[in-house]
Amino acid sequence: xxxxxxxxxxxxxxxxxxxxxxxxxxxxxxxxxxxxxxxxxxxxxxxxxxxxxxxxxxxxxxxxxxxxxxxxxxxxxxxxxxxxxxxxxxxxxxxxxxxxxxxxxxxxxxxxxxxxxxxxxxxxxxxxxxxxxxxxxxxxxxxxxxxxxxxxxxxxxxxxxxxxxxxxxxxxxxxxxxxxxxxxxxxxxxxxxxxxxxxxxxx
Amino acid sequence: xxxxxxxxxxxxxxxxxxxxxxxxxxxxxxxxxxxxxxxxxxxxxxxxxxxxxxxxxxxxxxxxxxxxxxxxxxxxxxxxxxxxxxxxxxxxxxxxxxxxxxxxxxxxxxxxxxxxxxxxxxxxxxxxxxxxxxxxxxxxxxxxxxxxxxxxxxxxxxxxxxxxxxxxxxxxxxxxxxxxxxxxxxxxxxxxxxxxxxxxxxxxxxxxxxxxxxxxxxxxxxxxxxxxxxxxxxxxxxxxxxxxxxxxxxxxxxxxxxxxxxxxxxxxxxxxxxxxxxxxxxxxxxxxxxxxxxxxxxxxxxxxxxxxxxxxxxxxxxxxxxxxxxxxxxxxxxxxxxxxxxxxxxxxxxxxxxxxxxxxxxxxxxxxxxxxxxxxxxxxxxxxxxxxxxxxxxxxxxxxxxxxxxxxxxxxxxxxxxxxxxxxxxxxxxxxxxxxxxxxxxxxxxxxxxxxxxxxxxxxxxxxxxxxxxxxxxxxxxxxxxxx
Numbered sequence: 001x002x003x004x005x006x007x008x009x010x011x012x013x014x015x016x017x018x019x020x021x022x023x024x025x026x027x028x029x030x031x032x033x034x035x036x037x038x039x040x041x042x043x044x045x046x047x048x049x050x051x052x053x054x055x056x057x058x059x060x061x062x063x064x065x066x067x068x069x070x071x072x073x074x075x076x077x078x079x080x081x082x083x084x085x086x087x088x089x090x091x092x093x094x095x096x097x098x099x100x101x102x103x104x105x106x107x108x109x110x111x112x113x114x115x116x117x118x119x120x121x122x123x124x125x126x127x128x129x130x131x132x133x134x135x136x137x138x139x140x141x142x143x144x145x146x147x148x149x150x151x152x153x154x155x156x157x158x159x160x161x162x163x164x165x166x167x168x169x170x171x172x173x174x175x176x177x178x179x180x181x182x183x184x185x186x187x188x189x190x191x192x193x194x195x196x197x198x199x200x201x202x203x
Numbered sequence: 204x205x206x207x208x209x210x211x212x213x214x215x216x217x218x219x220x221x222x223x224x225x226x227x228x229x230x231x232x233x234x235x236x237x238x239x240x241x242x243x244x245x246x247x248x249x250x251x252x253x254x255x256x257x258x259x260x261x262x263x264x265x266x267x268x269x270x271x272x273x274x275x276x277x278x279x280x281x282x283x284x285x286x287x288x289x290x291x292x293x294x295x296x297x298x299x300x301x302x303x304x305x306x307x308x309x310x311x312x313x314x315x316x317x318x319x320x321x322x323x324x325x326x327x328x329x330x331x332x333x334x335x336x337x338x339x340x341x342x343x344x345x346x347x348x349x350x351x352x353x354x355x356x357x358x359x360x361x362x363x364x365x366x367x368x369x370x371x372x373x374x375x376x377x378x379x380x381x382x383x384x385x386x387x388x389x390x391x392x393x394x395x396x397x398x399x400x401x402x403x404x405x406x407x408x409x410x411x412x413x414x415x416x417x418x419x420x421x422x423x424x425x426x427x428x429x430x431x432x433x434x435x436x437x438x439x440x441x442x443x444x445x446x447x448x449x450x451x452x453x454x455x456x457x458x459x460x461x462x463x464x465x466x467x468x469x470x471x472x473x474x475x476x477x478x479x480x481x482x483x484x485x486x487x488x489x490x491x492x493x494x495x496x497x498x499x500x501x502x503x504x505x506x507x508x509x510x511x512x513x514x515x516x517x518x519x520x521x522x523x524x525x526x527x528x529x530x531x532x533x534x535x536x537x538x539x540x541x542x543x544x545x546x547x548x549x550x551x552x553x554x555x556x557x558x559x560x561x562x563x564x565x566x567x568x569x570x571x572x573x574x575x576x577x578x579x580x581x582x583x584x585x586x587x588x589x590x591x592x593x594x595x596x597x598x599x600x601x602x603x604x605x606x607x608x609x610x611x612x613x614x615x616x617x618x619x620x621x622x623x624x625x626x627x628x629x630x631x632x633x634x635x636x637x638x639x640x641x642x643x644x645x646x647x648x649x650x651x652x653x654x655x656x657x658x659x660x661x662x663x664x665x666x667x668x669x670x671x672x673x674x675x676x677x678x679x680x681x682x683x684x685x686x687x
Binding site: 012015016019020022023026080082083084086089091092093116117118119140141142 | 209210213216217220373375376425426516517518519537538539540570586587588
């Protein structure tokens with residue numbers, strides 16, 4: 001004979017109770033996970049490790065921002081302040097003047113300032129810099145390597161899908177803490193877990 | 204509502220929440236705004252920390268220098284040597300020690316025994332010269348702000364005497380970078396700002412001086428003078444490249460015996476004058492910034508310009524020319540300039556230079572040091588811009604064909620190399636000394652050791668009686684590299 005009794009109400013209540021508990025637990029878990037992930041994401045940004053950069057020029061061509069959010073920066077304690085700066089002048093420049101034909105930078109983004117004989121100071125005009133790294137390469141080869149590339153976080157849109165990082169041939173791109181977003185040559189990194197930049201001599 | 208319906212509702216709720224989270228996770232652009240700038244130039248300029256100057260303002264005035272300066276005597280005593288290293292690249296300009304002293308083929312882990320040193324020096328790249336138990340080195344005394352010609356004992360490194368003159372200048376990748384020329388009677392030095400000083404070799408007594416900038420209108424090369432003086436037949440041969448291209452000065456009197464006019468206004472480089480005999484004619488060859496030229500070194504027409512070529516013009520020229528044979532000379536530079544093999548022919552009384560071939564920086568060139576020429580082959584450390592060959596030690600024949608390189612695991616910097624006893628010493632920028640076999644068959648490392656603290660160990664080395672003198676930017680040491 002068939003059981004004519006309806007559904008067991010106590011079982012249904014237990015089922016709903018357990019189900020809601022599980023949904024809440026799952027939701028809290030996902031919320032926690034998302035919060036942790038989002039927090040981690042929000043606390044790190046992309047940056048270029050200068051010791052790994054090979055000046056391939058992808059930084060100038062592959063950024064979603066135009067001109068690129070990657071700019072050359074100058075490490076003043078590392079710079080030799082040379083009258084003939086190989087990062088500034090074309091090889092065998094006819095004259096050591098700021099005339100366009102003498103300059104290596106294609107966008108005139110390096111400012112050359114006389115300081116005191118025999119020193120000259122070189123500043124990057126970041127609005128003009130396109131991150132082509134021509135100056136960086138020359139400075140690395142023939143100078144003190146005081147020019148190097150960094151992602152400028154006042155320009156970068158932090159799209160989390162960095163097209164340059166995907167193209168970088170030397171794994172120079174890494175995530176760094178957002179509150180310490182630059183890998184500066186003359187300042188050792190304080191953040192645990194990140195590589196400490198090697199000390200640079202001052203010439 | 205039965206269990207099935209409840210399940211559907213719950214799955215729906217879970218799904219909605221998951222979709223919501225995933226949407227948040229992947230679709231909302233996460234904006235991290237960092238306004239921090241590495242250097243705020245406008246603020247720095249406003250604060251006066253950066254002064255805009257186009258360089259047209261008058262530069263720091265150069266004080267008149269009294270080259271005789273001051274003399275100091277110390278308690279060092281001359282040592283004993285059986286051979287000499289009397290100038291840049293040694294007695295015959297080859298940078299090859301010809302003495303018959305067997306050298307060690309391997310070293311203890313700490314490197315060859317240190318005979319003396321380190322002797323503290325002013326920051327620079329000037330190498331030592333050795334004469335009769337004495338070591339001469341051009342230095343810069345940072346405390347006294349003076350160029351100093353210093354004489355040390357070869358036996359223990361103690362200073363014997365010092366003659367220095369006040370010349371306040373700022374360091375510019377070091378200060379001093381020349382090697383004095385030594386003879387029995389005379390020692391001639393060239394300071395960082397082209398001050399020439401001649402003294403008595405034994406006593407350090409001042410004989411005469413020339414301020415090349417003041418007297419000849421020389422322009423000090425970038426990073427200061429690298430030209431090492433030459434003495435031949437008691438005549439100091441110098442290339443002021445001002446009003447005169449080259450001059451000969453009687454060491455005894457300081458009288459200018461001959462001078463070559465500088466009609467093209469060619470400028471001084473970091474290279475040094477090398478005597479050569481090409482097409483049967485003895486001549487002094489010099490690479491200026493604007494071209495290479497040769498001046499007669501023979502008595503009947505000494506000082507006469509024999510030939511010149513503007514085809515070897517580079518903004519920075521450090522290596523000196525190398526004679527290959529009776530008609531060819533090899534030229535090289537760094538900073539992307541490459542190399543050139545030049546031939547000089549004689550047409551009657553005229554000498555005509557021509558380019559045989561040129562080599563790019565990726566084939567063979569050298570940035571700061573002059574290559575070795577041994578068994579009809581050239582040896583040098585290739586420059587940083589030599590692509591895959593960067594920093595490798597290389598051997599090349601005189602047709603411009605590479606014979607071997609040291610390989611990608613054996614790279615060097617801008618430091619010097621010197622040959623002796625069929626071996627080559629190579630000093631790296633960081634003070635690491637490597638000993639290799641001098642061979643046309645390939646690179647064979649014999650020994651390697653960290654012998655100096657570094658950095659910028661760029662000065663040419665000197666070797667006498669199995670004792671190697673070498674320095675980094677701030678200290679000089681003497682190593683026993685003989686076979687013990």
